[in-house]
Amino acid sequence: MNINTVKLAYFSPTKTTETILHDIAKGIGPETLDVIDITRSDARQQPLKVAEDELLIVGVPVYMGRVPALVGEWLNALEASNTPAVCVVVYGNREFDDALIELKEWITGQGCVPIAGAAYIGEHSFSDSGLPTAQGRPDQDDRTHAEAFGQAIVKKMHSVSAISQFAPIEVPGNHPYKGKTTLWDVNFIAVSEECGQCGICADVCPVEAIAPEDSSRIDEVKCITCCACIKSCPQNARSIKPGPVNDAQKRLNTNCKAPKKPEWFL
CATH class of the missing domain: 3.40.50.360 (Flavodoxin domain)
Structure with a gap:
């Protein structure tokens, strides 16, 4: 065939x-x-x-x-x-x-x-x-x-x-x-003063959860915690702040090393 x-x-x-x-x-x-x-x-x-x-x-x-x-x-x-x-x-x-x-x-x-x-x-x-x-x-x-x-x-x-x-x-x-299809609605992204409002984060967001005119405004309900915006930021101005996502980040780092x-x- x-x-x-x-x-x-x-x-x-x-x-x-x-x-x-x-x-x-x-x-x-x-x-x-x-x-x-x-x-x-x-x-x-x-x-x-x-x-x-x-x-x-x-x-x-x-x-x-x-x-x-x-x-x-x-x-x-x-x-x-x-x-x-x-x-x-x-x-x-x-x-x-x-x-x-x-x-x-x-x-x-x-x-x-x-x-x-x-x-x-x-x-x-x-x-x-x-x-x-x-x-x-x-x-x-x-x-x-x-x-x-x-x-x-x-x-x-x-x-x-x-x-x-x-x-x-x-x-x-x-x-x-097993597992879940519902994701967290959580405010987990910190935006620092290094942000230059270039708009890349809004452009790469797959669910349009970031306001193009102000990248610090994030729709927590739309957000799927994919972190594409964090990984694509040319200024490294976005990060995971303390909270449930950061706690999960720590667990993964500890438990999933192999x-x-x-x-x-x-």
Whole structure:
């Protein structure tokens, strides 16, 4: 079975999921690569339709052990018809819990046929130089693993002549799903006097929670604690202040030091 077109669809506020998916695509080496970056809110307003002769690779970060709720809303509009698909989750060196099985079952319900799944490690969104967790991940070993995963996908697809010949893939997870889909509504970002109101933080926010005219104004209900604004600030003017997010940051730094390894499921 040959696939000439690969579609990458990902939500990636801090670019870790984006990096992994592009490395997987590099291993596949398709004739045509279409990229659907649903990190921006306007992009999530556009439904995706994929065909049987295309390969869809969906990548999401793990939030509270689950698929981010706003990604689920976009997935509900996905239209597929026996489309081969690959599910990828990226987590911050704690656990990926039920996110992978949830993603697999979500896209199956939209008409996809999952042929592979994988879990990779990315630097945790709460990580910083003072309290790092999985700092620098995905590293070169992760990226090499992702490229090899792409090559393994090609080999698997070439082993059959029709999508109906694929056996269902098994991935770890629980029924019912554990973890939470509701995030904290918390004022956790400190903005220092170094802020020059450049607007980059507002531009990278995937949920438009930052006022473009005043970056210190943050809508706590909209905010999904992705920390993209903190990591993208050119002046390092944004940081996590004392409170529940900082407490979680400390726990992660203490309890999640041992590097996890990526896994794939074929």
